[in-house]
Amino acid sequence: MDFGINAYCIRHGFVIADIVRITEKNRNVYQVVNHKGDHLQAITTNDKDYYVGDFVSVTTVDNQLFITHCLTRENVISKARNTTSKDFLFHVEEQILATNVDQLFILIAADQRFTLSKLERYLMVFSGMVKDIKILISKNDYQLKTEKILEDVSRVYPHLRICSYSILNEESLLHLNTLFEPGETALLVGSSGVGKSTLTNYLLNKVSIITNDVRMDGKGKHTTTATKMYHATSSESYLIDSPGFKGIQTSREIDSEILFEDISRLAVECKFNDCKHQSEPGCAVKSAIKNQRLDSEMYARFLYQKKKREGYERYIRDKNRKKG
Ligand SMILES: Nc1nc2c(ncn2[C@@H]2O[C@H](COP(=O)(O)OP(=O)(O)OP(=O)(O)O)[C@@H](O)[C@H]2O)c(=O)[nH]1
Numbered sequence: 001m002d003f004g005i006n007a008y009c010i011r012h013g014f015v016i017a018d019i020v021r022i023t024e025k026n027r028n029v030y031q032v033v034n035h036k037g038d039h040l041q042a043i044t045t046n047d048k049d050y051y052v053g054d055f056v057s058v059t060t061v062d063n064q065l066f067i068t069h070c071l072t073r074e075n076v077i078s079k080a081r082n083t084t085s086k087d088f089l090f091h092v093e094e095q096i097l098a099t100n101v102d103q104l105f106i107l108i109a110a111d112q113r114f115t116l117s118k119l120e121r122y123l124m125v126f127s128g129m130v131k132d133i134k135i136l137i138s139k140n141d142y143q144l145k146t147e148k149i150l151e152d153v154s155r156v157y158p159h160l161r162i163c164s165y166s167i168l169n170e171e172s173l174l175h176l177n178t179l180f181e182p183g184e185t186a187l188l189v190g191s192s193g194v195g196k197s198t199l200t201n202y203l204l205n206k207v208s209i210i211t212n213d214v215r216m217d218g219k220g221k222h223t224t225t226a227t228k229m230y231h232a233t234s235s236e237s238y239l240i241d242s243p244g245f246k247g248i249q250t251s252r253e254i255d256s257e258i259l260f261e262d263i264s265r266l267a268v269e270c271k272f273n274d275c276k277h278q279s280e281p282g283c284a285v286k287s288a289i290k291n292q293r294l295d296s297e298m299y300a301r302f303l304y305q306k307k308k309r310e311g312y313e314r315y316i317r318d319k320n321r322k323k324g
Pocket residue numbers: 138139140141165166167168190191192193194195196197198199213214215216217218219220221222223224225242243244245
């Protein structure tokens with residue numbers, strides 16, 4: 001229950017004594033845990049922000065714990081901050097969700113509207129930040145809807161591994177439990193109401209079925225407002241539950257490799273280095289489609305995402321030109 005502090009210190013050659021990990025943040029008051037598993041409160045007097053998952057060094061003055069600085073972050077999971085301003089593309093700001101994350105679980109609820117675009121955005125935004133990404137379809141008690149989603153995804157992206165579960169189905173939960181690696185830190189993300197907190201609750205208590213809390217219409221109102229890290233005894237892993245997303249975008253360069261690896265592998269064989277895989281001669285991508293070695297639907301998604309990305313970049317360039 002050291003929240004990974006020992007392993008982190010060994011990896012980086014730090015001395016454990018004054019290192020704690022942040023499990024929750026409320027303005028400048030932080031809940032932290034030390035290598036013995038004691039839960040403590042720490043504050044900071046500097047103007048730096050720390051995040052859930054951070055390993056920080058602390059000092060005690062008059063019985064009060066102070067964070068002095070943040071230790072090397074092994075990774076940072078972020079997305080663009082939600083904003084209602086029409087002008088947000090000017091100053092899109094990345095919002096840090098958590099740090100030092102080993103596994104990312106993207107939750108999609110079977111009872112919510114599903115689009116391939118949304119799944120693609122999730123994957124592209126996060127795939128550059130963490131290697132181990134898993135997609136979970138929650139609420140698979142909505143059986144037909146679950147099947148439709150799994151079918152839609154696997155037709156275009158047969159290489160993506162997706163697991164579905166329901167909080168009402170014990171067997172699916174036992175399988176789910178095995179996806180969480182012992183000693184590792186897992187972050188759950190997804191729209192509001194997909195079931196992140198319900199799943200967290202299950203993994204913490206391993207109570208077989210939490211029927212009271214589950215409404216069959218899936219529309220509970222236990223909206224999470226703060227990111228929080230827990231120790232999940234059943235999997236011996238650390239779990240971060242986060243508030244639901246309103247949307248998913250990013251201001252960073254996104255990574256589409258996770259979706260279109262097949263296309264980039266073929267692209268090295270195209271005659272022209274800058275082949276757009278549209279009408280150029282000697283295009284290996286087009287010829288793979290013709291020979292049915294590449295799925296035409298995946299290719300269509302590739303063009304769609306590329307067009308969207310280019311439009312977005314052009315928009316930012318134009319705006320900035322007008323501004324500057
Ligand atoms: N039918 C069904 N309902 C579920 C399942 N999992 C969660 N729910 C219900 O879905 C609703 C929302 O669940 P939460 O766990 O609060 O969702 P959340 O992702 O934490 O939502 P935010 O905190 O707003 O981001 C609750 O009423 C849950 O009981 C499931 O597998 N099946």
